Amino acid sequence: MRLTKRLAVGVALSIFSYQLFADTSVVSDEQKATAAQLMESALESDLGFDIVESLTTEIGPRLGGSEAEKRARDWGVKLGKKLGFDKVSIEEFTMPFWDRGHLHISLNTPYQQALYGTALGGAAPSEKSIQTEVVYFRDIHALSEVKPGELAGKIAFVDGDLLVKSQTGAGYGQANQRRRKGWQYAERGNARALVVRSVGSDSRRFPHTGMMSKDGDKWASIPVIAISNPDADHLRRLHNLGKPLSLTLHSESKWKGDVSSGNVILDLVGSEKPEEIVLIGGHLDSWDLGTGAVDDGAGIAITTAAAALISKLPKRPKRTIRVVMFGAEEVGLLGAFAYAKQHEDNLHNHVVATESDFGAQTIWQLVSNVNPEATLLIDEIAKVISPLGIVRGGSDVPGGGPDIIPLVEQGVPTIRLNQNGRDYFDLHHTPDDTLDKIDPDELAQNIAAYAATIYLIADSDVVLKK
Amino acid sequence: MRLTKRLAVGVALSIFSYQLFADTSVVSDEQKATAAQLMESALESDLGFDIVESLTTEIGPRLGGSEAEKRARDWGVKLGKKLGFDKVSIEEFTMPFWDRGHLHISLNTPYQQALYGTALGGAAPSEKSIQTEVVYFRDIHALSEVKPGELAGKIAFVDGDLLVKSQTGAGYGQANQRRRKGWQYAERGNARALVVRSVGSDSRRFPHTGMMSKDGDKWASIPVIAISNPDADHLRRLHNLGKPLSLTLHSESKWKGDVSSGNVILDLVGSEKPEEIVLIGGHLDSWDLGTGAVDDGAGIAITTAAAALISKLPKRPKRTIRVVMFGAEEVGLLGAFAYAKQHEDNLHNHVVATESDFGAQTIWQLVSNVNPEATLLIDEIAKVISPLGIVRGGSDVPGGGPDIIPLVEQGVPTIRLNQNGRDYFDLHHTPDDTLDKIDPDELAQNIAAYAATIYLIADSDVVLKK
Numbered sequence: 001m002r003l004t005k006r007l008a009v010g011v012a013l014s015i016f017s018y019q020l021f022a023d024t025s026v027v028s029d030e031q032k033a034t035a036a037q038l039m040e041s042a043l044e045s046d047l048g049f050d051i052v053e054s055l056t057t058e059i060g061p062r063l064g065g066s067e068a069e070k071r072a073r074d075w076g077v078k079l080g081k082k083l084g085f086d087k088v089s090i091e092e093f094t095m096p097f098w099d100r101g102h103l104h105i106s107l108n109t110p111y112q113q114a115l116y117g118t119a120l121g122g123a124a125p126s127e128k129s130i131q132t133e134v135v136y137f138r139d140i141h142a143l144s145e146v147k148p149g150e151l152a153g154k155i156a157f158v159d160g161d162l163l164v165k166s167q168t169g170a171g172y173g174q175a176n177q178r179r180r181k182g183w184q185y186a187e188r189g190n191a192r193a194l195v196v197r198s199v200g201s202d203s204r205r206f207p208h209t210g211m212m213s214k215d216g217d218k219w220a221s222i223p224v225i226a227i228s229n230p231d232a233d234h235l236r237r238l239h240n241l242g243k244p245l246s247l248t249l250h251s252e253s254k255w256k257g258d259v260s261s262g263n264v265i266l267d268l269v270g271s272e273k274p275e276e277i278v279l280i281g282g283h284l285d286s287w288d289l290g291t292g293a294v295d296d297g298a299g300i301a302i303t304t305a306a307a308a309l310i311s312k313l314p315k316r317p318k319r320t321i322r323v324v325m326f327g328a329e330e331v332g333l334l335g336a337f338a339y340a341k342q343h344e345d346n347l348h349n350h351v352v353a354t355e356s357d358f359g360a361q362t363i364w365q366l367v368s369n370v371n372p373e374a375t376l377l378i379d380e381i382a383k384v385i386s387p388l389g390i391v392r393g394g395s396d397v398p399g400g401g402p403d404i405i406p407l408v409e410q411g412v413p414t415i416r417l418n419q420n421g422r423d424y425f426d427l428h429h430t431p432d433d434t435l436d437k438i439d440p441d442e443l444a445q446n447i448a449a450y451a452a453t454i455y456l457i458a459d460s461d462v463v464l465k466k
Numbered sequence: 467m468r469l470t471k472r473l474a475v476g477v478a479l480s481i482f483s484y485q486l487f488a489d490t491s492v493v494s495d496e497q498k499a500t501a502a503q504l505m506e507s508a509l510e511s512d513l514g515f516d517i518v519e520s521l522t523t524e525i526g527p528r529l530g531g532s533e534a535e536k537r538a539r540d541w542g543v544k545l546g547k548k549l550g551f552d553k554v555s556i557e558e559f560t561m562p563f564w565d566r567g568h569l570h571i572s573l574n575t576p577y578q579q580a581l582y583g584t585a586l587g588g589a590a591p592s593e594k595s596i597q598t599e600v601v602y603f604r605d606i607h608a609l610s611e612v613k614p615g616e617l618a619g620k621i622a623f624v625d626g627d628l629l630v631k632s633q634t635g636a637g638y639g640q641a642n643q644r645r646r647k648g649w650q651y652a653e654r655g656n657a658r659a660l661v662v663r664s665v666g667s668d669s670r671r672f673p674h675t676g677m678m679s680k681d682g683d684k685w686a687s688i689p690v691i692a693i694s695n696p697d698a699d700h701l702r703r704l705h706n707l708g709k710p711l712s713l714t715l716h717s718e719s720k721w722k723g724d725v726s727s728g729n730v731i732l733d734l735v736g737s738e739k740p741e742e743i744v745l746i747g748g749h750l751d752s753w754d755l756g757t758g759a760v761d762d763g764a765g766i767a768i769t770t771a772a773a774a775l776i777s778k779l780p781k782r783p784k785r786t787i788r789v790v791m792f793g794a795e796e797v798g799l800l801g802a803f804a805y806a807k808q809h810e811d812n813l814h815n816h817v818v819a820t821e822s823d824f825g826a827q828t829i830w831q832l833v834s835n836v837n838p839e840a841t842l843l844i845d846e847i848a849k850v851i852s853p854l855g856i857v858r859g860g861s862d863v864p865g866g867g868p869d870i871i872p873l874v875e876q877g878v879p880t881i882r883l884n885q886n887g888r889d890y891f892d893l894h895h896t897p898d899d900t901l902d903k904i905d906p907d908e909l910a911q912n913i914a915a916y917a918a919t920i921y922l923i924a925d926s927d928v929v930l931k932k
Contacts, residue, residue, distance in 0.1 A: 057703045060579040113526040116897060204670060205897040230900040237523045431582060431671040434696040
C-alpha cells in the first residue's frame with residue numbers, strides 16, 4: 001500500500017473546496033467527490049506497478065508479431081478477467097514480421113573496435129560480412145544532397161547531434177528523419193549500408209532502434225544500423241582528425257512473411273449508454289531490446305489500473321470504458337489500423353480516445369481537441385485533477401497518442417494527459433527500457449489522473465464530437 | 467582555452483594572502499606563488515582533456531597485453547617527447563594474455579530473452595553451448611555454503627545488491643567478493659558455469675567486467691559471467707515468482723599464452739637531486755569494453771598534464787618527477803609488479819608515490835602516509851591547494867593507488883589526492899566508460915591539484931620516508 005502523502009492531502013483539500021461552491025453545469029459535486037476518491041485510491045494503490053512488473057517479468061520483450069507478443073495477449077486477457085472487466089476479448093489481425101537477427105558491427109580502420117549498434121526496423125540483411133570505407137555526413141541535410149551512385153561500394157554514416165532533452169519531446173520528430181528517411185538517400189547513392197547516429201538524448205552506449213519509413217510501398221533494400229551516441233561521437237572525432245574510416249558489418253535482419261498479432265480489448269460496460277465508448281489504452285508490444293517497461297508497459301499499466309479502479313465503484317459510469325492493449329504499435333501502428341478497420345462501423349460511437357505512450361513520468365498537462373461546449377467539461381476535469389500538479393493546456397491540440405491516429409482520421413475526438421518526457425528518449429527503444437526505470441509514485445500519479453478524467457467523461461452526457 | 471573563473475579567483479586570493487604572513491619552515495613564499503601559478507595555468511588549460519581525448523580516440527580500448535596496448539605505449543612515448551620530458555622510455559615485461567572472445571547468454575526458461583553479460587577476467591571457455599537449469603543464490607554468503615557436488619550439471623547464479631553510491635568507493639571491496647571469489651564455491655559445487663550480478667552502482671543494462679582472484683596458482687576452470695543489474699533484477703523476480711530458470715550460455719574467453727606488455731616512463735630530471743624520484747602515474751591499459759576514459763585515461767591525462775605544466779617552469783624542481791603509465795593494471799597490476807622488480811635496487815630513492823585511478827571527478831581530499839616531520843609539508847601543501855575545494859585528510863592513511871601497492875610493500879611513502887568517486891562505479895569496467903563521461907572542468911581541477919602538490923614535494927628537501 002503506497003501513500004504519497006503530499007498528493008493525498010491535496011486531493012482531500014479539493015474535495016472540501018468543492019462543497020463551498022455551487023454545482024457547475026457539467027460536473028456534479030457527487031461526481032467530483034467520486035473522482036477525488038478515485039485519485040486517493042490510485043495514489044495508495046500498487047496495482048499499476050504490479051501490472052507493469054508482471055508484464056515485463058513474466059512476458060519480457062514482446063516484438064510485434066512474435067510468439068512473446070502472443071503470450072502477452074494471453075496475459076492481457078487473464079489480467080482483464082482477474083480485474084473484473086465485463087468483456088474481455090482478443091481481436092486478431094495479420095501482419096508482416098520483421099526479425100532483428102544477429103548483428104556484428106565494428107570499426108576496422110584505423111583500428112579494430114567494437115561498436116554498439118542495432119538494426120533499424122525494416123532493414124534488409126547484408127547477406128555476408130561487408131568491410132568497406134565509410135563516407136561521413138554531418139547530418140541528414142548533407143546526406144540528402146548525395147548524388148546518384150556517389151556512394152557505390154561504400155557505407156554511409158549520417159551523424160547528427162544528441163537529442164535535446166525536452167518535457168514535450170519536441171525535437172524528436174525532426175531528429176528522427178535520419179532514422180526514418182536516411183536510407184532513401186543512401187540507396188540513391190548506391191551505398192552498401194547506412195549507419196545512423198541513434199536518436200536519443202542519452203550518452204549511454206546503447207543504440208536506439210525504431211522503425212524506418214517506407215518509400216511508397218518499398219522498404220530499404222540495404223542494412224541500416226543505428227549506433228549509440230558515444231560511438232557516433234567516436235566516429236566523428238576520428239573523422240575530424242582526418243582518419244580514413246572503414247567498418248565491418250554483418251546484419252541478419254529481415255522480413256519473414258505474415259504472422260498473427262492482435263489487440264486485447266477490456267470493456268467496462270456503461271450503465272446507461274453502453275454503446276458509447278470512452279477509449280483509453282497503451283500498446284502491448286515492445287521493441288525486443290529492452291523489456292518494454294516505459295514503452296509501453298507503463299501505458300498498459302496506467303490505463304488498465306485506472307479502469308480497474310473505476311470498476312470498483314458501486315455503479316458503472318454511464319458510458320462504456322474500453323481499454324485497448326494495441327498490438328504491433330512499434331512496427332507501424334498495425335494494431336491501431338486494424339482496430340479502426342474492424343470497428344469502422346462503430347467509430348461514431350467512440351466518444352473520445354486517448355493513449356498513454358510517453359513513459360512513466362508524471363503528467364503535467366491536460367490538452368483536448370473536442371467541441372467548444374465539451375471544452376467546458378474538460379476545463380472542469382482539469383480543475384478536479386489539478387491537485388495532482390496538472391495544468392490545463394490547449395483546447396485545440398490534436399492527437400491522442402500514436403495508436404489513436406487512425407481514429408482521429410475518422411473524426412474521433414481526443415484528449416491527452418501529457419507526461420513529462422524529459423528522460424523518455426534516454427531509454428525508449430533501447431535495452432535499458434527495463435522495470436527499474438519506473439518510479440512507482442510517478443506511475444501512481446498517472447493512474448490517479450486517468451481514473452478521475454476517464455470516470456468524469458464516461459459518467460457525463462456531454463457530447464465531445466466536433 | 468578554459469577559464470574556470472570561480473576557482474581561478476580563489477587561487478589568486480590565496481597568492482595574495484600568502485604575502486601577508488611570514489614564510490613557514492617547509493614551503494617558501496616563492497614556492498607557494500609558483501604552485502598557485504601552476505594551479506591557475508592548469509585551470510585555464512585544455513591539455514589534460516586533449517590527452518584523454520587523444521588516447522581514447524586514436525587508440526581506443528587497450529586491454530593489457532593486446533596489440534592496442536602496444537599502440538598506446540607508442541602513443542605515450544610520442545606524447546612524452548612532444549611535451550618536452552627529459553627522458554622517455556618503455557620498460558617491457560612478459561605476461562599471460564586473457565582474451566574475452568565471444569559470449570552468448572540468454573534466458574531459456576521460462577522464455578527466451580537476451581541477457582546482457584560479459585565474461586569475468588580469467589574465466590575459462592564453455593567449449594560448447596551450455597543449456598541448463600539455474601540454481602539461485604541470494605548472495606555470496608549463501609553460495610559459500612554450497613556442498614561438494616551439489617551443483618553438478620547446473621549453472622549457479624549469485625545475486626547481490628546494487629552497489630551503494632559512495633564518495634570514497636566504500637562497499638566496492640566487499641561487494642566485489644562475488645566477482646573475485648564466487649567461482650571457487652561454484653567449482654566446489656561442480657557447477658558448469660557461474661553467473662554473477664555485476665558489481666556496479668548503476669541500473670544501466672551494462673555488465674561490469676573485472677578480474678577474478680586466483681586460488682593459489684589456479685584460475686577458474688569454468689565460465690564465469692557477470693550480468694547487468696537490470697538483468698539480475700529480472701532473474702531475481704522470476705525466481706521469486708517460483709519460476710524454474712534455465713539459461714543458454716556459450717563463452718569463448720580463455721588464456722592465450724605469454725605476450726609482451728610494458729610501462730612507459732616519462733621523467734623530468736631534478737635540478738639538484740636528480741636521483742630522488744617523485745612518482746606519479748596512472749594506468750595505460752583499459753578494459754576492452756569501453757574506451758577507458760575514466761578508467762584510466764583520466765589518470766594518464768591528469769598526471770601527464772600536471773608534470774607537463776611543471777616542465778614549463780623556468781627551472782626544474784630539485785627532485786626528479788616521474789610519470790609512469792603502467793601497463794596491464796586491470797589484469798592483475800602486472801605493470802606495477804614489473805616496475806617494482808625492475809627498480810628494486812633504486813626504490814630507496816623513491817621519495818613518494820601516488821596514482822590517479824579513480825575516475826575524473828573533482829578531488830576533495832589530500833591524505834598521506836609519510837613520517838611525522840614530513841606530515842608538516844603535506845599540511846602546508848593542503849593549505850596551498852585548498853582554494854580548489856580540497857580538504858586535508860588523515861596523515862596515516864596507507865595506499866597511493868592500485869599500481870603503488872608493490873612500492874608500498876617496499877616502504878615507499880605515499881600521498882593520495884582523493885577524487886569524488888560517487889559516479890565511478892556506474893561506469894568503470896563497462897562499455898559506457900567513454901570520453902563523453904569526463905567533465906573538462908573537473909579534470910582540470912585534478913590537474914591543478916596534482917601540479918601544485920607534486921611541484922612542492924619535488925622542490926622540497928624534506929625526507930618523507932618513515
